[in-house]
Amino acid sequence: MEVDTAHGPGERIAADLxxxxxxxxxxxxxxxxxxxxxxPPDRTVDAQLGYTTAWLPGQAAPDADHxxxxxxxxxxxxxxxxxxxxxxxxxxLLCFFxxxxxxxxxxxxxxxAFATRLKSPVLIRAATTIDExxxxxxxxxxxxxxxxxxxxxxxxxxFLVIGDAHCVFNALYAQGMTVAALQxxxxxxxxxxxxxxxxxxxxxxxxLSRRTTVPWLLATGQGARWARPxxxxxxxxxxxxxxxxxxxxxxPHLYIAFLKVxxxxxx
Numbered sequence: 129m130e131v132d133t134a135h136g137p138g139e140r141i142a143a144d145l146x147x148x149x150x151x152x153x154x155x156x157x158x159x160x161x162x163x164x165x166x167x168p169p170d171r172t173v174d175a176q177l178g179y180t181t182a183w184l185p186g187q188a189a190p191d192a193d194h195x196x197x198x199x200x201x202x203x204x205x206x207x208x209x210x211x212x213x214x215x216x217x218x219x220x221l222l223c224f225f226x227x228x229x230x231x232x233x234x235x236x237x238x239x240x241a242f243a244t245r246l247k248s249p250v251l252i253r254a255a256t257t258i259d260e261x262x263x264x265x266x267x268x269x270x271x272x273x274x275x276x277x278x279x280x281x282x283x284x285x286x287f288l289v290i291g292d293a294h295c296v297f298n299a300l301y302a303q304g305m306t307v308a309a310l311q312x313x314x315x316x317x318x319x320x321x322x323x324x325x326x327x328x329x330x331x332x333x334x335x336l337s338r339r340t341t342v343p344w345l346l347a348t349g350q351g352a353r354w355a356r357p358x359x360x361x362x363x364x365x366x367x368x369x370x371x372x373x374x375x376x377x378x379x380p381h382l383y384i385a386f387l388k389v390x391x392x393x394x395x
Contacts, residue, residue: 154289160284180225180265181221199211211251274294282330288336311336
């Protein structure tokens, strides 16, 4: 392969297998097009969701009786919500999310106002601990995008695409790293054989794509409540999600089961 390095462009590196794990800004679709391959259009479902996270020190944890809280009461009606969770290093992660004009801001006063609209006393107390020294990060453009590499008739040998370079999920759903890990297991299993039978590269890429199928359906089913679904299955999943979300705030057992499926813990 030919790469640009600190020493200049055009350095050639010999490799038995090239794996593109360069993330959501991957140029693989352009490389393949320039090489004469027919790359199908991407699938994109953008619900206009965004979120803001704030890192609170341990002593500022909003509720000593709970290690995790997730406010869903206004998700289906207004497309907004929030939550907090204890994490490592005695810190608490506070997160607010919303869609369109309901996206949360990043300034302390704006976050207090956003928390007040959610009407959760715990989240309001958490928001009031944020000041100008609190690490706050806002992510406003989070579409779901899937490269349809599994539909290509031709595929180059000894080249694979995984992770966000292949399929990008809205980070709010916490699926991207899990999917990348599952694809890495496929890569570990299949890569040694490609050295002797590189003609199997396309079959391996299709296996990598299958690892994204269920998470993609879950993510786009969520987004289909507010955006045009990309398939009939996404539309039907969106209808199911609407009924499910209406019941989660009052049914903790259903919520736990939902989280396990959404975060890919059970089969």
